[in-house]
Amino acid sequence: MQQKILIVDDDPDIRQALKLRLRANHFDTVHAVDGYSAIAQAYKEHPDLIILDLGLPAGDGYVVLDRLQRDDRLSNIPVVVLTARDPQSSELRAVRAGAAAFFQKPADNVELLAVIRATLPRVPQPVPLPS
C-alpha cells in the first residue's frame, strides 16, 4: 500500500508542486490549506507523514504541531516542517514543538525526499478516528 503524506501549505502552487513531486515518488498525497483543516485532515486521512508550512492562516504551524502532540492518536505522525522562515529563529522552536525535521524553502528535492523516507514509520500505523 502506498504511504500517504498530508501537505499543509496555504500557497496552491507549492501544494501542487509538492503533490507532483511526491506522487512521482510513489506516495499518495492529501492536502490542507490552513491550520484548522490540517488537524481535520490528520484525523480524517490518517497520513503517514505531514509536510507542514509554518506561516498559515487559521492557526499557524506551531499551533498545528501543538495540537498533534496533544492527541495520542496524532502524536506519532512525523512532521517535516517546510517553511520560508529563517531557521535561526524558527528551527529549534519547531523541533521543540515536535517537528522531526526542518527545511527552509526552497529546499533541495533530493535531500527532502531522503529525509521523508528516513522519517516515515517502517510499518504504517492506522490512526483511529475520533469518537
Next chain:
Amino acid sequence: MSDRSTRVLLIEDNPGDADLIRLRLVESSSPVDVSCARRLSEGLESISQMRPSVVLLDLNLPDSQGAETFRKVLAKAPDVPVVILSGQDDEALAIKALHQGAQDYLVKGAFGRGELDRAMRHAMERQALLRSLDMSRKQQLEFKNRFLSHVSHELRTPLTCIHQFVTILLDGLAGEINPEQREHLNTVFRSVNQLGAMVRDLLEASRAESGKIRIERRCVSISDLMHAAVGMMQAIADDKGVGLEMSVDGDIPYVHGDPDRILEVLINLIDNGIKFTPENGKVTVQAARVQADPDFVFVSVVDTGCGISPESRSLIFERLYQESGAIDDGRKGLGLGLYISKELVDLHGGQLWVASEPGQGSTFSFTLPLYQLEKLLAPVITSEGRLRSNLMLIRVDLRPNAQPPRATWKEVCRECLELLSHCVQPDRDLVLPPMAAAGAEQSFFIAASTDAAGAEVMAARIREQMEKMPELAASGTANASAFPVSIAEVDSSSPLSQKVQAVAARMSTMMRNSSTVAARHK
C-alpha cells in the same frame, strides 16, 4: 525636588568659585536644584545617584586634571549634557573638551547670570536633539533590517515555486523534454539558484550590520575546511576551465572558529576568484603559519585574474560594491559577499584584506586565531600568578537516541554550551571550546579549579541541568564524568608560562584520547 526643576550637578573644587556659581543659579529665573561636589570621585557618585539634567564641570580637580576629567564624566554619563567651567588661562583645554562632546564652556569670572542660564539651557536642548537623532538613526536601522528580513522571507515563496516546477520539468515528471528545452530549463534553474543565494545574502548582510550574526567557536581543522570548499567549488571551476588547487603546510595547527562560517568565507573568496579569472587561469587556496604573527593562521585565495585597481581595492569590502570585469556571463551578484566575509572574519578576531595589481591577479588573505589551550587557561591561574593547586577535567557526553537533522544538533550543542557556562564559576573554571564539528555524540570539556569531590558535585549538577533540556529528554542522554589533571608532575621551579603549557599539553592529550573525540577527528 520637583520634576520640572533643573537638576544641576556642580563639580568644582574652589569654594569661592562654587559659591559664586551657586548664587547665580539660585538667582536664576527657572527653578533649579543644585548639588555640589569637590572631587571627581564624589561627582561621579552624584551622577549615578541624582541623575542630573546638566553637569557644570571644572576640569582641574584634586583627583583628576585636564581632559581626563571630562572623559571620565562622559564615560559615566554619556547622555548627560556637560558645560565646562574653565579658568581664563586654560580655555584651550575647554575647547578640546568641546571636540570630545562637551556641550559648551564658560570662562569663570567672565559670565553673568543670563549667560550661565543660556549655556545650560542650550546644552540640554542640544543633548536632547542629539538623543533624538540617535534614536531615529536606530529606528531607521531597525526598520531597514525588518524590511530586509520581511522581503527575503516573502521572496522565498515564489522562488520555491519556480524552483519546484523547474525541477519537475527537468526531472521529466511532466513528460519527456528535448535537449533544447533541457538547456533552457537549466538556465532557469541556475538563475533561480542565483536568486536564492542573493536572498540569503540580503538577510545575512542585514544581520551583520545589526550585530546579530552568531558564531559558534570550536577547535577546527582549517585544511579539512579547505578540502571541503575546494570540493564544493571544483565543478564550477571545471565548467569555466579554471584550475582550482590547494596547498597546506603539513603541520598546520587547529584554529578557533566557527566551521560553517569559515567555510562560507572560503567559498565566497574561491567563487570570486573563479569569477574574475579567465579560462586556463588558476585559483589557489593556501594556508600557512607566519613567523611574524605566531598566534594566527594565514589563509589565502590567489587567482590569476584581471586584478583590482588601487581605487577599487578600498571599495570592494563595502556593501553593494560591484566590480566590473567578471569573466562571467556579465551577471553580477548583489555586492554583499566580501562585505559579509569581512564581517565574519572580524567576528573571529582575524583580518581580511586584498593585495592586487591590475592584470596581475589578486590575493585575498585572512587570518584566523589558533586554537591554543594555554591561552584559554587564564581562569585556572590565580591572581598571584600561580596555577591553582587542584584541576579537574570534566567531560560531558551527549548521546542522541533518535537522529534529528544536523542543523538541529548544532542548536542543541549551542544550548548545552550555554547551559554549561552557567554551571561553572566564571573566574575559576572554563568551558573549553568543542573539539569537533557539532553533531550527535558530542563531547564537551570543562577545566574546573576544584578537587575530586567538588568535580563530582559539579558533574552531578550538570547531569541534572542537562536532563531538563527538552531535546535530550526526548531523544538523548547526557553523561558527565570527572578526571583529575595532575599538576604535581609539572616542575615547580619552571616559569608560569611553561607550567601552563605543560598542563595544556596534558589536557589536550586527555581530550584527544577520549574515544568520541578521536572518532570525530578522523
